[in-house]
Structures are given as structure tokens and as C-alpha cells.
Amino acid sequence: MKILATAKKVVDVELTIRVDGGAIVEDGLQYVINAWDENAVEASVQLKENNGAQTTLVSIGGTDNTDMIRKCYAMGIDDGIHIDDPALEKADSFVFANVLQKVYENGEYDLVITGKQAQDTDSGQTGIILAENLGIACVSNVISIDVIDDANIKVSRLGDAGTEILEVALPAVVTVSDSINEPRLPAMRGIMMAKKKKIQTMDLAGLGTSYEDVGGSALKSEVAEYMESETRQAGQKFEGDAAEITAKVVDLLANEAKVL
Amino acid sequence: MAKILVIADIKQGVLKGSTAELLSKAKAIGAETAVVAVGSNIETLASELANAGSDTQYIADDASLELFSAGPYASCIVDAANQFGANLIWFGFSEGGKACAPRVAAQLEAACATEITDVTIDGDQITVTRPAIANKVMQKVKINTERIVAVVRAGAFEADESTSGTENVVKLSAPAADLKAVIKELVSDASGEIDLADADIVISVGRGAKDQAGVDLVKDLANDLAAGFGSSRAMVDGGFMAHNKQVGQTGKIVAPSLYMAVGISGAIQHLAGMTGSKTILAINKDPEAPIFNVADYGIVGDLFEVVPILKEEIKKIRG
Numbered sequence A: 001m002k003i004l005a006t007a008k009k010v011v012d013v014e015l016t017i018r019v020d021g022g023a024i025v026e027d028g029l030q031y032v033i034n035a036w037d038e039n040a041v042e043a044s045v046q047l048k049e050n051n052g053a054q055t056t057l058v059s060i061g062g063t064d065n066t067d068m069i070r071k072c073y074a075m076g077i078d079d080g081i082h083i084d085d086p087a088l089e090k091a092d093s094f095v096f097a098n099v100l101q102k103v104y105e106n107g108e109y110d111l112v113i114t115g116k117q118a119q120d121t122d123s124g125q126t127g128i129i130l131a132e133n134l135g136i137a138c139v140s141n142v143i144s145i146d147v148i149d150d151a152n153i154k155v156s157r158l159g160d161a162g163t164e165i166l167e168v169a170l171p172a173v174v175t176v177s178d179s180i181n182e183p184r185l186p187a188m189r190g191i192m193m194a195k196k197k198k199i200q201t202m203d204l205a206g207l208g209t210s211y212e213d214v215g216g217s218a219l220k221s222e223v224a225e226y227m228e229s230e231t232r233q234a235g236q237k238f239e240g241d242a243a244e245i246t247a248k249v250v251d252l253l254a255n256e257a258k259v260l
Numbered sequence B: 001m002a003k004i005l006v007i008a009d010i011k012q013g014v015l016k017g018s019t020a021e022l023l024s025k026a027k028a029i030g031a032e033t034a035v036v037a038v039g040s041n042i043e044t045l046a047s048e049l050a051n052a053g054s055d056t057q058y059i060a061d062d063a064s065l066e067l068f069s070a071g072p073y074a075s076c077i078v079d080a081a082n083q084f085g086a087n088l089i090w091f092g093f094s095e096g097g098k099a100c101a102p103r104v105a106a107q108l109e110a111a112c113a114t115e116i117t118d119v120t121i122d123g124d125q126i127t128v129t130r131p132a133i134a135n136k137v138m139q140k141v142k143i144n145t146e147r148i149v150a151v152v153r154a155g156a157f158e159a160d161e162s163t164s165g166t167e168n169v170v171k172l173s174a175p176a177a178d179l180k181a182v183i184k185e186l187v188s189d190a191s192g193e194i195d196l197a198d199a200d201i202v203i204s205v206g207r208g209a210k211d212q213a214g215v216d217l218v219k220d221l222a223n224d225l226a227a228g229f230g231s232s233r234a235m236v237d238g239g240f241m242a243h244n245k246q247v248g249q250t251g252k253i254v255a256p257s258l259y260m261a262v263g264i265s266g267a268i269q270h271l272a273g274m275t276g277s278k279t280i281l282a283i284n285k286d287p288e289a290p291i292f293n294v295a296d297y298g299i300v301g302d303l304f305e306v307v308p309i310l311k312e313e314i315k316k317i318r319g
């Protein structure tokens, strides 16, 4: 089986993020692998270990993506493709999906595993659009993947009414939830080996396409402006005798907030 | 004039509140409204769908549509969108909506935005507002296409009781089944439990509750109040709570009148699921816990001591 995992480098969401003049203040930000993509990489490596698979990682982004790709090597990914083209800076999910489609078509993959969403966009669209455009099966929010045979897998996803269990014909795209696994910490040996491995880096022309071809000149949507989020104000906090403060808070909930 | 198609949110044959919220908003901005309902044995919902504020009801009612399947559901929605000539297509927040919206957008060559909290229509220009980066910022997104498919964030729009519509049912034919991804089984949620999305009060339990006894203590309070009983990821990972009870960025997004976070630290991924609540009460023994930064009322204390008192005090006022 040939697996293509996708990973995006995103701003570290644990840090303070400031907005100024409609833009995010870049100063002091750090970039890390998107958490759900770490789950996608782990899922790929587990399938390789349990069933035998050839695993490739693709990441679209700037030059500093190479350390993330090496991290994925250290986790057990076999090959890395890095699409580095400055034209893609403002790309939306549809453009990323088109770029991923090119990568997919060059590699004859059986299974594409993406994160359920990227932590910078919080969109949750790219993998689903990719599958739709390719006309192949897609299951999102997946929490387990089992191989049935060369042509079929069994997955479960968290749906609205419970856990849905599906049989999926390959090729397919699955987008994974963080509940699917606990990503491994790479071992020292893996980290050393990862340093020496080659990464295939290319721009859009190298991929055999162009910015226009992937829809870049007709973006469906564009972020016009960033704004501070409406943060809640900390309210009243009570410390002291449990009986006393709890009675006080119940009174406030009933008579001030009027929610009891 | 804008034409807004709302996807009816139906669970176990019951129409969920988000449908009326979205239709109320659509009417409030002066749009022509329609609703599309997909499922099995749902035709009886037509008048309810009209009352919720739709002027046309596209209904795909077929035994094959009983279990959610993203492909066929998306086909029905695309069919309705084309028949109605919708330029805005709105899903309420649900896993089904999140799975279908990008498919529908790809088929209609429309833009797609998830978790929107607002929309403005200025002539032909549609702009949406949505949170990004784990709710740390908001973004205004300019839509460059004529059509947009959006998932509306839970609690973003309010239902207006005075909104109503007219019954005008259009039946949709059942689409072909998805043979590439076949749903085999649904391991259903514990039935009889209150759906987090509907609950007026949601009480969530976190790692502070430690073990089953702690979880049961908090659950008892939830039962007393007929509240939805939710969880942080820590208690789902710990095996104490079902996946579908997780509140947060990878779980449910809730916006009840009252949210109680019991023994929950307030990690950003948890906050992303509950800061839209009207009133938040936090109970935590650590006065520095980040949950207190978003709580209207905070009780610094040991939940094993506080929760039983809370039960008694609430009983006193609610009888």
C-alpha cells in the first residue's frame, strides 16, 4: 500500500497571538507541525508497521518546513515531498487541494491521510475537497483505520449520532481526529538518520503545474482582515469557606445571571 | 435578493434548534429562505420546517437515507441548492455539516467557510466573520464567488420566535448510495441522555474529578438539573467519558445559558468549545487555573467538597 500523509506547519497555538492593523503580529511567533497532522503521520507509520506500506509525507510551505519533514522521517515516514513556492502564500483550501491533487497523481497512492483541520485556518476542508475533486472515497473525523485487504479499509468516525463504522474502497482520503492515536516521540536513532535523508523540494513548475492552474489567480475566498477575538472578561472569583462561597455563587447565578 | 438555503439539522427524527436560528438570521437579513431536509421518515416535519422560517422545504425522504452518509447527503443538498438557486448555503454546527459542506462547495464551485459567526451582504459582496487559530483571533473573509457554503458556529445566531414561513414542499429523489464508503454500523450514543447541543445547562467534568466516583458525583448534579453532561478530553482519554461528550475544538461546540466547568483547567482547545456560553461557572482548586479567565463566576475549591454543597443549594432555590 502507498500512503500519502499531509502536514502543514502552523503557528504554535499555545503562544499569545496579537493582531495589529488587521494583521497578525509575526514577532515572537513560532511554527510547529499542525497537531492533527502529527496524528496523520502516526496513523501512516502504524499502518506501515502493522500491514506494510510505503509512506510519503507532503508539505506545502516555506523553506523552514524541512525541520518538520525531518521530524516526520524520525517518526518513521519513508519519503518527503516539499512544495515550496512563494506564490502560494495567500492560497485557500481549494488551491492547497489542487496542489495536493498534483502530488497524488504523480505518485499513485492508495490512501491519503490528512489532519481533520489545520490549526491556523481551523477550516477542515482541504482533504475533503481533494477527495471530491478526485472522485474518490472520503471519510472525515476518523478515529480508527484497519486494513481489510489491498483494496479496502475499515474506518470509524465520530458522527453526530455515535461512532460510524464504514468500509471504504481504495483509493481514499481520510481526515483524522486527535482521538485516533498518541503520536510517538521519535527515538534518538531515528532523529540521527532523519538528518541525512533527502527531501524532494520543488516549486509549482517542478510539480508540473502553475499558480494559475491550481486556481491561485481566482481565489474563492481571501482573508481580508484579522481582528482580536472577543475575549471574555474574568468575572467574580470566590475563595474561602466552601459552604459560604458556594451559597453565594448559587444566589448570583439565580438572581444576577438569572440562569438557574 | 439573497437566497439562503438552510440544511435542516435532524437527529433521531427531531428537528434541532439550530435550524430555526439559521432561518431567523436569514429572514432578518431580508433573504428568501428555503430549507433542505435529508433522512428517513421525516416528511412529517414539513410544517415544523415552515414554522421555523422557511418558505420552501426540499425534502429527501428515503429509507436509504436513514444513516448519515456524506456523499448522498451532499448530493441532496446540491440538488436543492440548484433548484432553489441558492447563493448562500448554511449548515448548523454538526459533524455531518462539517463533512458535507466542503463536498457541496466543491460540487457547486462555491467558496466554503466553516464556523462562521457573522455574514454581511453588501451588494454582490459577501463577507463572513469566523474565528481561527483555536479561537485566538477572528478573521473577516472576503468571498470572491457568487455562492458560498458555510457551517455556522453553534450559538452564533439567535432564533426569533416571531419568524415564520410558508409550507411549500418539494420532494427530492433519493440519490445513489455511496458504494466507495459504505456505512456498515452505527454504534449509537447512550440514548435517553440529553444532547449537549440542545441543553440549556451543560456541566462538564475534567481530570480534577480523578476517577469514576468523581465523575458520578458531577453526573448526579447534571441529572438533578436536567443538564447536558460533557467532558474535557482528559476524561475521554481516561476512558471515563464517551467521545461524543467531549467539549472543545475536536468535540462539541456548545453555547448554553449556563456552562459549568468542574475540575477543568481551561486549555485553549477546551475553551474553543464553550466560550460562547452565556454564563460560565468554574470550579477548580487552583486559583490560577486559566478557566477562571473566562468564567463569570469562579469557585476556588475542592470539587469533592463543593459539588455536594452546590447540589443542595440549587435544590433549595429550584425546589
Ligand SMILES: Cc1cc2nc3c(=O)[nH]c(=O)nc-3n(C[C@H](O)[C@H](O)[C@H](O)COP(=O)(O)OP(=O)(O)OC[C@H]3O[C@@H](n4cnc5c(N)ncnc54)[C@H](O)[C@@H]3O)c2cc1C
Pocket: A035, A036, A178, B205, B206, B207, B208, B209, B231, B232, B233, B234, B235, B246, B247, B248, B249, B250, B251, B252, B262, B263, B264, B265, B266, B267, B268, B269, B270, B273, B283, B284, B285, B286, B289, B301, B302, B303, B304
Ligand atoms: C489537537 C488537540 C485537540 C484537543 N481538543 C480538545 C478538546 O476538544 N477538548 C478538550 O477538553 N481538550 C482538548 N485537547 C486537550 C487539551 O489541550 C487539554 O489537555 C485538556 O482539555 C485538559 O483536560 P482537563 O482540563 O480536564 O485536565 P487538566 O488540564 O489536567 O486539568 C485538571 C484541572 O483540575 C483541577 N483539579 C484537580 N483536582 C481538583 C479538585 N479536587 N477539585 C477541583 N479542581 C481540581 C486542576 O487544578 C486542573 O486545573 C486537545 C489537545 C490537542 C493537542
Ligand SMILES: Nc1ncnc2c1ncn2[C@@H]1O[C@H](COP(=O)(O)O)[C@@H](O)[C@H]1O
Pocket: A006, A007, A008, A009, A034, A036, A037, A040, A058, A059, A060, A061, A093, A096, A113, A114, A115, A116, A117, A118, A119, A121, A122, A123, A124, A125, A126, A127
Ligand atoms: N499547506 C499544506 N501542506 C500540507 N498539507 C496541508 C496544507 N494545508 C492543509 N493541509 C492538510 O489539510 C488538512 C486540513 O486543512 P484545513 O482545510 O486548512 O483545515 C491539514 O490538517 C493538513 O493535513
